[in-house]
Amino acid sequence: MKKVLFYVLAIAAYCTTANAQSIIDEDDQRNPNDFYTKVVTTGKKATPYPAVRQSDVIWECVIWREIDFNEKFNQFFYFPTEDSADNQGRTNLVNLILRAVRNGDIPNVYEDDDMNVAKDPAKALSDLAGEPIETQRPKVDEDGQPIFDEDGEPETETYLRARTFDVSTATKIRLKEKWYIDKQDSRQKVRILGLAFEYDKELASGNTGRDWSFWIPMDYMDVRNVLVNANAYDENNDVVERSYDDIFIQRYFDSYIIRESNVYNRSISDYLVGEDAILESQKIEEKIFDIESDMWEY
Secondary structure, three states: OHHHHHHHHHHHHHHHHHHHHOOOOOOOOOOOOOOOOOOOOOOOOOOOOOOOOHHHEEEEEEEEEEEEOOOHHHHHHOOOOOOOHHHOOOOOHHHHHHHHHHHOOOOOEEOOOOOOOEEOHHHHHHHHHOOOEEEEEEOEOOOOOEOEOOOOOEOEEEEEEOOOOOHHHOOEEEEEEEEEEEOOOOEEEEEEEEEEEEEEEEOOOOOEEEEEOOEEEOOOHHHHHHHHOOEEOOOOOOOOOEEHHHHHHOOOOOOEEEEEOOOOOOOHHHOOOHHHHHHHHHHHHHHHHHHHHHHOOO
């Protein structure tokens, strides 16, 4: 009898709760864009990588690869190109990195992919735009009126025009990775070591050329803590919250290899072009994955 009474009370409580949850209070002031309350977590910390002992690494190889934002699968890295309140909390990867360097959240940046020579963050940001360029402008008086010479021609003056960095020109990122086999579980693993992005840079001649930014150490926790607090857009499901840290760990991107560690210390483009370079990139990719499977052959 007691069991029956317990079940009756439990069912009644459940029905009451379910009914209460299905009623929207007319005074309920929620976000007008959502019919349910979204929990926004800030200040998240990335999960540290497991420690690896040198004696456990029985094979390793350094790989450089590029991610092109022009490829449809990678466009979540690129959009939106401007920080705005209309972006629904989303941010462009390059904007995220630059803001973190500017605010001091990423304190360590480096000259090149060796990441041995540190670079001043303020200098790294100013170098993106380039040195000020000499430019002519009309000369004006204190009231802002044009000044004319004796022949009635407007006078000009030379000034240094500060250049600005256009985030929308950053359309490619380069990763430096270390692939290795851990003898503890005989599995092949990868750790992304560094990241840089390619962008348009105004040259002293006035023309525009492509250049590479400073490098950030992707293995550092301060960098990963920045990435884990920014979500990338998923075009298949708006409710999915996948951070940029998740993107790189899960390798949710399309890329191609441009270089592997080799005796000549050269990139694929140094000895092959066109279709041959593409085939060489694919060959290196296949070779890396074959190494793990070959270890299990009897």
